Amino acid sequence: MVSLAVCRRIGLVFLGIALGLTLAVWRGVIKPPATLMSAEWSPGTVIHGTQRTFPDIDSLNISQAEKETIRISSCVSNFASFRAAYNSVNRPKMEIDRVxxxxYLTTNSRVLEVGGYTGVDADKLIKRYNPYYLALEPVPRYYKILEKRFKDNPKYKLFKFGLGRENKTLFLNIDSDATSLFRAKQASSKTKTEEAHIHEITGFFKHIGMSANPIDLITINCEGCEFELLELITASEIVKYLKNIQFQFHLDLPGITNQEARYCGIMTLLSRTHRPTFQYSYIWQSWRLKI
Known part of the structure; x- marks a missing residue:
């Protein structure tokens, strides 16, 4: 029969081993299995947990960074199944939800639309909520349509440019609602080409007084430019001043590189500050600022 003293010694040994393993994991000498660190993740899911910060590395939360790396990897791996949902989207309901x-919008709210086209979405939102409406449309022919369509609305303000990383002038081959810099449409003698201007994004948001008067809803539909815009937005302070972000992704455009990784990176960064209110595959999504 084992004495009480022996049992105590054995207990202390196991306690010492447990404490040693815990310290090793904490210091990074031993890493827990990936299955314990990760969770099933789909775009918009937020993983919570105790986090440890390292102020000497730009105050980056290493634990959070590791989790986000896992999320992006999981998202890329499961991207095919996400795309497969495209064919089963309830499009009538999607169009209703987009309005x-x-x-939450009121007559005092501010809405910003990137890619006004001919004003179909603007007309629906204005009739339903009558907010202050800012619209950006860089294509001259569509700008003229919008200018004429909303000329009698004093709450509608139109800008003749798009947004991007820097100020620049581009030339677009016009292709109805699919007009894009990122499509492989070959120009011919009959192709209409128009000049379009892009405004640096940070300067524009300062111009409209974003920090003093945040945007209640930004809706983005710009045939490929959403990748660059959302990367810029989610990586800057701008994202905190956008209460609701609604956007449509356009995949398989020749001018868009690494689309899966970029999409998953945007979803992961956006989940830091916002939560999804609806997601229809990669067609339309809407995210709301966390309170």
């Missing part, structure tokens, strides 16, 4: 889900 009706923004019932």
């Amino acid at each position: 009706e889900s923004h019932s």
Whole structure:
């Protein structure tokens, strides 16, 4: 029969081993299995947990960075199944949600639309909520349509440029609602080409007084430019001043590189500050600022 003293010694040994392993994991000498660190993740899911910060590395939360790396990797691995959902999207409901889900908007709200086209979306939102409406449209022919369509609305302000990383002038081959810098449409003698201007994004948001008067809803539909815009937005302070972000991704455009990784990176960064209110595959999504 084992004495009480022996049992105590054995208990202390096991306690010492447990404490040693815990310290090794904490210092990074031993890493827990990936299955314990990761979780099933889909775009928009937020993983919570105790986090340890390292002020000497630009105050980056290493634990959070590791989790985000896992999320992006998981998202890329499962991207095919995400795309498969495209064929089963309830499009009539999607079109309703793109308007009706923004019932928080009032007559004093500010809406910003990037890619106004001919004003179909603007007309729906204005009729439903009558907010102050800012629209950006860089293509001259569509700008003229918008200018004429909303000329009698004093709350509608139109800008003749798009947004991007820097100020620049581009030339677009016009292709109806699919007009884009990123499509492989070959120009011919009949192709209409128009000049378009891009404004640096930070300067524009300062111009409209974003920090003093945040945007209640930004809606982005710009045929490929959403990758660059959302990367810029989620990586800057701008994202904190956008209460709701609605956007449509356009995949398989020749001018877009690494689309899966970029999409998953945007989803992961956006989940830091916002949560999804609806997601219809990669067609339309809407995210709301966390309170």
